[in-house]
Amino acid sequence: MSKARLDPAAEQAIDWMVRLSADRNDTRLHARFDTWLNSDPAHAQAWGRLQERLGGAFGTVRALDQRLPGQAGEARRVLMQPGTSRRDVLRAIGGLGLLGGGLWLAARSEVGTTLMADLHTGTGERRTLELEDGSQLSLNASTAVDLQFDAHQRLVLLRQGELVIEVAPDPQRPLRVRTAQGEIRALGTRFLVSQQPDATRVVVLQHAVRARLHDGSELDLQEGQAALLHAQRIERLGRDERHRADWLNGHLNVLDDPLDAVVDALRPYTRGFVRVAPQVRNLRVQGVFPLNDPQRSFGALAETLPIEVRHYGPWLTLIGPKS
Amino acid sequence: MHTPSSKLGFFFSDHHRWLLQHIQKRLRNRADAEDTAAEAFCQLLVARVDPDSIQQPRAFLSTIARRLIFDRHRRRQLENAYLERLSSLPEQVAPSPEEQLLLVEALVAIDRALTGLPAVVKAAFLYSQLDGLSYVEIGRKLALSERTVSRYMKQALRQCYLAEMAP
Numbered sequence: 001m002s003k004a005r006l007d008p009a010a011e012q013a014i015d016w017m018v019r020l021s022a023d024r025n026d027t028r029l030h031a032r033f034d035t036w037l038n039s040d041p042a043h044a045q046a047w048g049r050l051q052e053r054l055g056g057a058f059g060t061v062r063a064l065d066q067r068l069p070g071q072a073g074e075a076r077r078v079l080m081q082p083g084t085s086r087r088d089v090l091r092a093i094g095g096l097g098l099l100g101g102g103l104w105l106a107a108r109s110e111v112g113t114t115l116m117a118d119l120h121t122g123t124g125e126r127r128t129l130e131l132e133d134g135s136q137l138s139l140n141a142s143t144a145v146d147l148q149f150d151a152h153q154r155l156v157l158l159r160q161g162e163l164v165i166e167v168a169p170d171p172q173r174p175l176r177v178r179t180a181q182g183e184i185r186a187l188g189t190r191f192l193v194s195q196q197p198d199a200t201r202v203v204v205l206q207h208a209v210r211a212r213l214h215d216g217s218e219l220d221l222q223e224g225q226a227a228l229l230h231a232q233r234i235e236r237l238g239r240d241e242r243h244r245a246d247w248l249n250g251h252l253n254v255l256d257d258p259l260d261a262v263v264d265a266l267r268p269y270t271r272g273f274v275r276v277a278p279q280v281r282n283l284r285v286q287g288v289f290p291l292n293d294p295q296r297s298f299g300a301l302a303e304t305l306p307i308e309v310r311h312y313g314p315w316l317t318l319i320g321p322k323s
Numbered sequence: 324m325h326t327p328s329s330k331l332g333f334f335f336s337d338h339h340r341w342l343l344q345h346i347q348k349r350l351r352n353r354a355d356a357e358d359t360a361a362e363a364f365c366q367l368l369v370a371r372v373d374p375d376s377i378q379q380p381r382a383f384l385s386t387i388a389r390r391l392i393f394d395r396h397r398r399r400q401l402e403n404a405y406l407e408r409l410s411s412l413p414e415q416v417a418p419s420p421e422e423q424l425l426l427v428e429a430l431v432a433i434d435r436a437l438t439g440l441p442a443v444v445k446a447a448f449l450y451s452q453l454d455g456l457s458y459v460e461i462g463r464k465l466a467l468s469e470r471t472v473s474r475y476m477k478q479a480l481r482q483c484y485l486a487e488m489a490p
Binding site: 006010013014015017019021022023024049050053054056057058060065068070071072073074075078080273275278312316318 | 329331332335336339358361364365368400401404405408409412417418422425426428429430432433434436437442445446449450451452453454455457458459469472473476477480481483484485486
């Protein structure tokens with residue numbers, strides 16, 4: 001490793017640190033060190049910088065060791081385990097994950113999905129329309145839906161996003177909403193369906209529905225009840241979820257959700273990419289946020305949580321811990 | 324007129340998709356890939372890089388991404404090693420989940436700062452900085468003279484001084 005150049009004050013600060021660490025009980029040495037430190041502002045600055053470098057991470061370990069003796073030793077042993085070199089790692093992971101990458105990108109291409117669908121809404125756009133049978137269909141922002149209505153069936157295919165439907169009665173042609181995980185059949189009139197990354201959320205707003213997975217398992221849900229349809233099972237949700245339809249009035253009503261989920265709900269109203277740092281994803285959020293003004297919603301989140309929201313042009317918003 | 328941060332926004336929109344695909348070839352998990360791509364742009368922000376000064380954006384971004392992928396891998400290694408050690412401790416002396424998270428962060432930062440140093444230099448430095456041992460004690464543990472311990476300390480401190488310890 002080449003020897004990078006350090007300025008004289010930095011070299012001296014390091015020398016002092018070496019000497020002081022040799023034996024921490026040497027008081028005469030401490031007196032001489034104080035003289036050096038106070039003799040030149042550059043000394044204090046260099047010393048400060050060195051302590052800053054050593055302070056944070058090492059301090060964390062030492063503080064934990066104070067409370068739970070032995071942790072510093074554990075940390076040292078972990079750090080002394082031989083690491084693999086960068087090249088080894090990249091060679092090892094370079095070969096993985098090639099399969100499926102293309103498929104994933106195709107499936108993730110939301111623009112593609114929306115443009116090919118019968119009905120779709122764009123970023124920040126909500127729509128309510130009347131279908132030919134008299135049912136009322138409301139689409140949340142960034143939602144795509146296909147319709148297959150004929151003499152025998154009324155089928156709504158939710159490709160992406162979230163809808164609320166108020167079903168006109170027609171005993172001959174039951175109305176079904178199909179998602180990636182299963183189907184929801186209307187037994188009554190009004191319910192919400194939301195396609196989430198790996199599940200479908202169903203909330204019954206009036207009367208009842210029958211949820212059914214592609215493998216045939218079924219669950220009936222009554223007014224006020226809600227469930228998540230996973231690929232293999234239906235999870236009944238114990239709480240009342242009817243507030244999730246508040247987007248119809250332009251509000252996002254959050255009773256107790258992780259920040260991550262709240263940002264997911266704001267995403268359809270936000271242009272560009274929003275990233276939530278892992279450290280703050282699970283912060284609990286409560287409140288009512290305006291959907292039509294996502295900037296204001298992000299602002300309100302920043303006021304009530306220990307987070308910082310930074311916008312970089314229209315395309316990038318970063319949410320991280322308050323610095 | 325564009326401000327540096329809005330320029331970076333456009334740079335992001337131009338290259339994000341490509342970078343994500345590029346990373347996705349190396350990382351199996353899509354959330355990890357999205358995270359790594361975003362992290363690469365975060366690094367540009369933190370470093371206040373002017374996007375106009377980047378001559379070959381793809382080469383530049385893939386270099387950052389490679390390092391981030393490595394860091395992610397190394398972090399997981401450290402985390403696993405630590406959790407494995409913890410699992411052998413009785414529960415009442417185990418740190419809380421928050422403390423564990425802080426400790427893993429600290430391990431990653433220290434590991435990064437000391438990367439490339441010979442193992443014995445690292446060991447001497449960690450005995451001093453983490454366990455608070457005197458050079459005499461360190462010398463005894465590692466079969467080194469006190470002088471050599473001093474020399475190793477200096478080598479490690481120089482590297483720390485130069486390293487960016489930012490998370």
